[in-house]
Amino acid sequence: MSSSKVRVATWSIGFLALSIAAVCTSANDAPAAGAPYQVKDGNKVDAKTLDGWKTWRALACERCHGAQQEGLVGPALVESLKKLSKEDFHTTIMNGRPEKGMPPFSGSAMVNKNWEGLYAYLKGRSDGKIQPGHLYPME
Amino acid sequence: MKRQQRLILLVAASSTVTLASAADVEQAMSKSSNWAAQAGDYANHRYSELKQINASNVGRMQVAWTMSTGVLRGHEGSPLVIGDTMYIHTPFPNNVFAVNLKDQSYKWKYEPKQDTSVVPVMCCDTVNRGLAYGDGKILLQQADTTLVALDANTGKVLWSAKNGDPKIGETNTNAPHVFKDTVITGISGGEFGVRGRLIAYDLATGKKKWTAWSTGPDKEILLDPAKTMTWTNGKMAPVGADSSIKTWKGDQWKLGGGTTWGWYAYDPKLNLVYYGSGNPGTWNPSQRPGDNKWSMTIFARDLNTGMAKWVYQMTPHDEWDYDGVNEMLLIDVNIKGQKVPAVVHFDRNGFGYTLNRDTGELLVAEKYDPTVNWATKVDMKTGRPIVDKKYSPGTTGPDVNVKDICPAALGTKDQQPASYDRKSGMVMVPTNHVCMTYEPFQVEYTAGQPFVGATLTMYPTPGSHGGMGNFIAWDPAQGKIMWSKPERFSVWSGALTTAGDVVFYGTLEGYIKAVSPKDGKELWKFKTPSGIIGNVFTYEYGGKQYVGVYSGIGGWAGIGMAAGLTESTEGLGAVGGYKDLAKYTTLGGSLFVFGLPDNTGSATTALK
Structure with a gap:
């Protein structure tokens, strides 16, 4: 284990799940009409969004974009998703931004299968409706 | 002064041409005034014959001099001392300073230009475990996988070699090791799907001698199916054909991990190199069925050819990240009245192993922390751990959070090397006392990504006692803890034992401590400005013994743990854990050197 930040990053997902839950209020819980995700209590989401989060986690996106999508080496997705269209999101994740250090993910089976769920998840994060950290199925 | 330097240069220039290099490192190590290798010797004893500082006067030890390294972040390893020169290294960007011990002025500095894009792939743990010396050269293994040989007298680059590719997550944190006329180095990146290997270079020229992979086809691992032996049903037997490949699904061995970033050892009599390999690729065990050989394995290899004489896998099919890279101590142990040439190893998995280092036979495998629970014991016939299903993330499967596994992924001990007390035959071991929850999940490989x-x-x-560490004395013949001294935090600093009946180690709060090897009683301590994850070393200059250590917190324990426990989820009494570290220390980067006060009233400045 010489690369400890990986571990730090993965742990942080774990502990953020509960710590943030305590801070967030559920008052503004309901997603806007037409939102691509469904969420309850901030951390229970529909199956598609859940797969999106699992893809986020599996590809370790937090390493560059931050455990709370707040941005690290890569941009803050909580901000980017306010402007980025679904189409542009798709292009970006598939082709990457090699000049800025983001690899293309078109070779990833998970991304190909779940990219819409990932978009939904990040949109929910950007809208402030989905909490950072661990997510669970709605049922 | 200048004339003197020129003279040294001349001597050095001629010596590289005429002298056989093999003698050089051994000669340097044989003088107890030097600290010529990271462990002081080939055998990883971390023991010094110096005894001017001893149990009765260590209480009076004081700061002799200090020096800033100019770099924050974790300072692992230790400086080297050869003659009147100390060689200091830093974490990334891996600067090297040659310091004149006479007045602590710099003889030379080497400041490599490294692409900073390597840092994200190392991911914050920018530690470097130190330099090696041999044949008038200082060897530096840079983070960017460049191995550099510097002229010990001038700092001039004599040769360099590239042993990896940071673009696919390959980096280095290990110290290179010089064994006779060979430099051995490894690779880090077990969390990036890197395929581990040990690499040997010719010390004189930098020409690659051999590469020995941890996973894959026999001829790439340098295994002889008929001659490489392993512990099988209570005896040694050949590993047979394809011993690695058949324990992996498909070609998963290509991302197989088994990295090699620990402390290696060498037995000149047997001409064997000893080291361990790290975790198999991906921490989600369900995704890589099989024993995943030869990750988590102790290797004994011929120095000249790299061929493995024997192998022993400690943690087949890892489910906990218990890398097998920790140091190999070469100790002759009395077992049932017989003196056995042994290798003693304290694994991340919480078991202290003693094996015959000549044959590879398993002799002892016992827990060196009684709270280890992932396995009930090691079956001495099969050599395999008996895994407790309750603590097996591979059994419960992905997306299930398994709780209270002991030890945590950073192991009952990580890289912090132990010290062998040659007088008592006991090993002084810095340990962690930490447990974990572990939730595996499905992951996909993208080159250069975690x-x-x-x-x-x-x-x-x-x-337990509420602390996260212990400093223990271990009997490698019986596999028994002789005494255990609780510590508030993990002891992430390498120990040193001396003929003066003193054991030294550092703590994450920043204390350097001296204790008695007999019972662990504290004899002296001093608080340095930052947490200590470096290894304590000693040397003699001008007739006086000195003890030194780096002060500079970081590494896995220093950063990772502090972050993790500030917001600990499980409510399992993390209060007083690593969260408290911020109360005691902060980042730093300095070298501290201690000595006894000078009774004649001359010199030492620190007292006045």
């Missing part, structure tokens, strides 16, 4: 697949939380061992 290949982890587990979420962890860590906390002090529940129902």
